[in-house]
Amino acid sequence: MLEARQLQFGFRSNVPLLETLSLRLEHGEWLGLSGNSGAGKSTLGKLLAGLLTPQHGDVYVDNKPLTQRGLRPVQWLAQSPELAVNPRWRVGKTLREAWTPSDALIQDFGIRRDWLERLPNALSGGELQRICVLRALAPGVRYLIADEISTMLDPITQVELWQALKQHARHHQLGVLVISHDAALLERLCTRRVHLAGGVLN
Template sequence: MLDARKLTFGFHSQVPLLAQLSLQLERGEWLGLSGDSGAGKSTLGKLLAGLLPPQQGEIYADGKPLPTYGLRPVQWLPQSPELAVNPRWRVKKLLSEAWCPSESLMQDFGIQPDWLSRFPSALSGGELQRVCVLRALAPGVRYLIADEISTMLDPITQVELWQAVRKVADRHQLGVLVISHDTALLARLCTQRLHLVQGTLAPLTTLEAQ
């Protein structure tokens, strides 16, 4: 289980962006997270992946604190893949930095062999996002924080990307937190949905009923 306990975080403000927030994500679970722009969804994702330190609270992955170096069991994927890569590295090096996925797995993600010799700038946003998602699925990763990863993709590419992620996640029992403004997407992908508002979480179904 990815277990976040009473997290508090703010950016130089008297009012914290997140206040005493707790969240649990089980292995094999798909959990949806929505919220207004600026509510702190991406900040929460970065906290869960160990990219930001909480001002208060604790985060455990499978009963252990998140490691401070090496491959983390929780990986955060941003909406803009170009922010997650070294623009001077070719795709082959970007992948091998984390692991060496099989040819069949690259095919599942629609990654063409000739992409491996290209720089990130030579790929479209959708192509680079496929590379970044595959790179994040290295052995040892147990939880994936997918932060609006399909927002800028066309509908066909969205479906193909999520099908590939689902295949790997089901095979390895990964816990997936899907962050999106698209509540219809969350309804299709996730068995449980939460909404982030004023620094706390509420079940999305409860809000929809109001």
């Protein structure tokens, strides 16, 4: 279980963005997180992945504090994949930095082998997002924070990406937090949903 316990966070110490917030994500669960722009959804995702440190409270993975050492069991996926890769590395190197997936899994995500020899700017946003999602599925990863990862993609790419991720997550019992403004997407993908407003969940 991925668990946030009594998290508090603000970019200015006297202006809290998240107040005494608690959240649980079970193995194999798909949890939807909605909220208005600026409500703190991405901030919460980064706290859960260990990319930000809470001012108060803790994040636990399977009842152990989230560690900063080695491969993190919680991976955060961003809306803009070009910001998550080194523009001077060929995407195959970017992928192998985390792990070397099987040919079958590469195919499941609709990735062509020749893409791996290209630089990021030679791929479309949808092609590069597939690479970034696959990179986040390294062995040892237990939870994914998918932060608006399909917002900028065309409808066909959206469906293909979510189908591949859903299949892999089901097989490996990954917990997935889906952050999105798209209520229909959350309804389709998730078994449970929460809404963030005023620094609290409901």
